[in-house]
Amino acid sequence: MTSSAEDAPARFDVLIVGGGHAAVQVAAGLAGKYEGSVGVLSAELHHPYQRPPLTKGYLSGEVDEHELLLRPASFWEAPGVSLLLGHRVTAVDAEAHVVSTQHGVRYSYGTLVWAAGAEPLRIGLTGADLPGVHELRTLADTAQFKREIGPGARVVVIGGGYVGLEAASASVHAGAEVSVVEAQSRLLSRVTGADVAEHVRQHHLASGVTIELDATVVGVMDRGGRAGGVVLGDGRELAADVVLISVGIRPASSVLADAGARCSNGVEIDLRGRTSLPDVYAAGDCTCFPTEDGARMRLESLQNAVEQGDVVAQTILGEEATYSVVPYFWSNQVNLKIKTIGLVSGHDETLVRRGPAPGSLTVVYLRGGRVCAVDAVNAMKDYVDARHVLGARVDPNLVTDPTTRLRDAFRPEVAGHGAA
Amino acid sequence: MTKITFRLPAEDRIVSGEPGESIMQVAVQANIPGIVGECGGDMSCATCHVYCEDQSGFKRISADEEDLLELADAVRDTSRLSCQLKLTQSTAEVTVEVPQ
CATH class of the missing domain: 3.30.390.30 (FAD/NAD-linked reductase, C-terminal dimerisation domain)
Structure with missing residues (x-):
């Protein structure tokens, strides 16, 4: 089957862009209640899965791929909902109510839900594209990383946040030799206070992880066409077979911003999940929502994705729902x-x-x-x-x-x- | 394979589960209302509360699970977090009641 620009695009009454927790929560909230058609466009090739366990149970081997599935295959085969994998939305025409994908396929919508999540922050290191250099956002990323962290592997983790430290913990558990390089003067500086950061550092040190604080990385060394280590800002070299770049994420909002949606640190929404564009909602890691003190914030959290997804589904169904935030987070390390x-x-x-x-x-x-x-x-x-x-x-x-x-x-x- | 009966306010739902799966996982996959399993089984949320009369096929409740159950509503002596109820070969069938 081919699709040309002249063909009328397939239409969904509600089109959800994204395949993570927020996207699935919207689809699940509409299932069985919403009369119209629901389409989900996910850029990934896997059926939607749980993200938090990737760097926890999945990386340590306690949870297998099957257990990560957010909904069984039968959920996506139910009448009224269509899951389309491998579809990355690259443009939105808000006036015509049409999106198009990386392959030029177009879909029209009555209501659009932008739940595209976030992408790993890239810091433009030389050598970042070498084999052996990883980032961890998706199941595919994590599966590849997991294959390379066996006994004796030398692993350098750039970034001492939750993802980097969970990966360090799993790597040392797998028998690898692990160093964490953090640019700030302590670990976890974006998410917790100094007491917890120092407590975590002590426990990582005791488990055999080496930690470099106040240390920048200027590039990844090339050893025979693969990552061979990293060069630090002070000139030292850390040898490595595997390099993980985990320095944070940035919201996947640029496509919606290009379509005219008001975006700052993510897609700006109100407490009912509405963006500044007509008939366009957003939920999850990509959003930036109003707080009680009149400011805006973006949250990288499961709870936020699930609750915003709920609110958007209820709003689409015509129910009164507003979002209020009491976030919780968890991390398992050493x-x-x-x-x-x-x-x-x-x-x-x-x-x-x-x-x-x-x-x-x-x-x-x-x-x-x-x-x-x-x-x-x-x-x-x-x-x-x-x-x-x-x-x-x-x-x-x-x-x-x-x-x-x-x-x-x-x-x-x-x-x-x-x-x- | 274990036959799991979910006792819901209006009906019983019978679903089968495989060894190694938790009752929470089976419930979420089967869209059993009232079992959310938001944190995926990492003992952070208490949204998979069930009542289980016969717990002989399962590990005993841990101190952490007992503590976390305080966040659930209408806790009874038979309360468990279903993410902690892992199925084994030897359990042929089990019945759990979904609160509310």
Whole structure:
């Protein structure tokens, strides 16, 4: 079958662009309730799968590819929904309500949902295109990386964020020799505070990972047509068979921006998932949404993708739904299970609590005297209790006393001061 | 293969699962309402709560699972997170009740 520009494009009443958690959540939210046709265009070749386990259970071998599937094949064979794999949308004509793909295939829509996610940030290193240099965003990326991190492999991870550290942990577990190179003066600088970062660093060091802080990478060395190592900013060379570049992601918003959608740090949406273009919604990692204080933020999180996907589906169905954010995050590294509630940013005070379990550390972040986030490392009770104290005033003496449960650390609101 | 009966408010749904799969995974794949499994089984969300009377085919509840169950509604003695109920060869059938 061929498709030419003259053919009338296939039409979907709702066309979802993307194949990740947000895209699937919209499709699942519409399934069985929405009368019209739903199309999902995914750039990837795999059926939609869970992304968080890629660098956790999948890389460590505890979870296989089949277990990653977000929905069974039968979900995508149901009447009314069509999943089209290998379709990367490269242009949107918002006025004509038509998208076109990398192969020039066009689809028209009644309503468009942009859930294209994010792409690994590329920092223009020389040698970044050599075999042996990896990035980790998709299942295909991760499968390739997994094949190369066996015993004796020398792995250099550029970037000490969650993805880089989870990959470092899996690599050292697989028997590889691992170095992490981080440009900032500590690990995890974008996502958590200094106490947790140092705790994580100590545990990685104890597991045999080498960590270089305040270290930049100027290029990847070519050894016989493959990655042979990296050159650091101070001139040192780190030999490597495998180089992972994991320095963050950028939202996949440029196609929608070219179509005229208002974009800043991602596609700007309102609390119901609407973009500035008519009949175009967006959800997930690619979006930038309004916060209570009138600013905007973008979140790289599963919870955000799922809840925004829910809101968009409900809005399309004509139900009243708005998005409110209490994000949670988790990461498994070496022998640490790190769980976070809230956003670790803008805090002016931190309280540290050390429980009895090995590797246990909890940090409570306060802004203006109220809890804005909690990091709980190997501390499930504190993670659970964190949801009770979020937004509340707490007594520092009780918070830092591990014999008191965190949920019992409330400080009574002072009477007579009104709504503080 | 294990025959799993999901007891829902309006009906029973019977689905089969393979050894190594968790009841949460089977439920999500079968679109069982009320079992979300948002975090994929990494014990971060408590959205796969079920009641399971006969737990003899499963590992006993861990301290972490017990703690995380506090986030679920209407917890009973038989409450489990279904992501922690892993099927084995030896379990021929099991019944779980989906809360609410």
